[in-house]
Amino acid sequence: MAYVLGIDLGTSSLKGILINKQGEVVGESGYDYPIETPKIGYSEQNPELWMGAVKNVIIDLIGLHPDMKTDLEGISFSGQMHSLVILDEQKQVIRPAILWNDVRTSKQCQTITEKAGDLLLEVSKNRALEGFTLPKIVWIQENEPQNWDRVQYMMLPKDYLSFCLTGNYVTDFSDAAGTLLLDVAKKEWATPILDLFDIPIERLPKLLSSQDKVGDLTDEMKTFFGFKVDVPVFAGGADNACAALGAGIIKDGAGMCSIGTSGVFLSFEKDASADYQGKLHLFNHAAKNDYYAMGVTLAAGNSLEWFKRTFAQEQTFSELLAGISEVKPGSDGLLFSPYIVDERTPHVDSQIRGSFIGIDTHHRLPHFSRAVLEGITFSLKDSQLLMEEMAGRKFDRIVSVGGGAKNADWLQMQADIFNATILNLTVEQGPGLGAAMLAAIGAGWFDTAADAAEVFVHYKAAVKPIAENVVAYDAIYQIYRQVYQATQSLSHALLALK
Template structure:
């Protein structure tokens, strides 16, 4: 049976997911690689590690799946967004990649917004933040001019891996949107931005749809790994776009909430671009001529992990949350704001910090645990509310993925706070599934991603909103929204 391979190039590992035409998972492989932290706030990675990891994934699948080399037909990618890879004229890597979670570029972001902020927002639909690629390029120009003098190619991680496989350089629209160099509406590199920041257009690769074919595996690699046929390679997409595709987020009424270390509330957008004025991220989707919007909670699962490690280190997560279902909405007057490392949406504020508010002698560990779950979910509701109020969106269901989908009490809290039916994936494969679906559709196995989704993605019930709880949470949420303004100045003073 024919296979497609989705390669998910994440921050700490490359994951390969092998799928057949029936939408069945036929093999997985993972290879880890290190992060480099040469200075405080710096986060880098050697692109050679991604190649080494890809070699391990190929060899692992070759050993585990007898007909892997004979039946593999296509490969596509999901990739960590924003991270900067620079090559010279000989297409050699000049320095370690500067990753999305590197925060050295605060000065460059301030400069961009002060001199070009309104224009940037109009062209890219986003504001300059440390994670994006453009500030990293400016940092390189200013701090490593000798390296910048040699730069002739700018790529993102998955596109560098695709270049190694095919010898061809491309970038899809969903990843390009995260560089702050793309005119999102026109789907072309912005001449205005490139000229403003002295970036030659020749440094950027051709743009292509996520399902677009970028080439075939180079003959030398085909021979090395023993592939019996020509393997077609497709562009792939940004990790959040691929996660949305892999969760079947292909309709405007369906949202996705993803709770990992950080949290994301994501919504499919049709052909019309909503103007969120930088309050939410807006990017081109992995689906042709479509978009997605998303808000980010910086410390979602991180807040729960921090709470457990600090106050209940000897308990498992299951034990920690065992009593949450016995506590009513609002945790008996206890509120938590998950700003423990600052916040992104709706408050772009790196200096604010989290709070427990309303503590009294009746509160137990279970009250605090429930308050943490509610606070994380309230923070994600901030993004939902922006979508509903600015773009007039309504959600008839939300797909919950990640850590928030693993606990039934938390699923019920999500249903009640979001006021919407919550579904979960029968099998959660992550962004790698979206990448595999892009390859399957690119090969022509399916006429559309929707048709592919009908085969590859299936759901199970998560939780339905309880009307009395929804009403209670609406009032509590209004109180939650007051906490940021009430504590911001105090946090700043304490931080000094």
């Protein structure tokens, strides 16, 4: 039986899914690894842990399906975006990877913004934020010049895996778009930006489309795993791009609401012409020649997890949310803003903090629980509204993935707040499914992403908005939109007292 393997390299774990030509997941395996925080605001990881996890995952799957040794037709990747991996001339890791959620680079972001001016937004389509890769490079230049002098290879996490497996040094457009070093429209390294920051272009990897072949497993790797045939490796994509592909976000009118620790509202973009002025991210898609726009809520599922841990530690999530259906939209006058770990879209503010507003003596736990879900969803609607107002987007369907897709009441809430039909996946495999689809396209199983989606992506029954709830939520959302301005100065003043 022919297989492809999709590998999802996440922040805290690596997962692999084995899929056959019928789009069936026939095997899964995953391994966790730690994040190191040597100082406040630092977030680092040893890249060798990722490679160790890949080896374990492949060994596990071969144990489940020994015919993989002759029938595996492709491997591809989804990877955490932005994180910086640097290697020396001997192809050895110089220092731990600086991860996407590392926030040490505020000073470097300011430097980049001042030095690059309008060029950065014009070319990369994004503003300098701590999560992106360029600020991490500038930080190393300024703070670890001895390491910068040794750098021969700069790569993103998933590309480290393909480098180890094939010996070839590449990245794909969707991941490169998150570095601030790519000319997103032209799909080439932005030499004006490289020159501004003294980054030699020869240190950067070759650019490929996500389904393009990187190479075959090296002889050493074939022997290690016991493969009897050459196994092609395909470039893969950034995690959000792969998640969008795996959710079928590959045509106009399609959007995605992804609620994990953070939250993402994402829209399909046919080209790079939309001018979001840096208020939203615009990246290359894993689907060839396409794009997507994205807004981010930094504490989406994290807000719910914090609320449960703090106020209902003994309850399961199902128990915590069991009573919310009895509470009317708007939680009887209670609003929650999910700014508990700063905010990204539409407010780039590292000092804003969350709040409950409108607390009354009649409010009980179900009111607070529903308010948390509503606040998270309102925050993601901020991104939807920017897409509609700034680029004329109209969403006829939104695919809900992650934690927000696991509760029927929350799905209905999304339909009502977004005023759109909500779909969720029959089998949600996240970015790993998108990675497997890229391997399948690269291996010749399908010609296009649309062809692959016909086989790999299926939805449950649609959730339609309820007209009276849409009206109620529109009024409440207008009040929610005032919360940021009303609490900004208070949040900043409180932090100044620490």
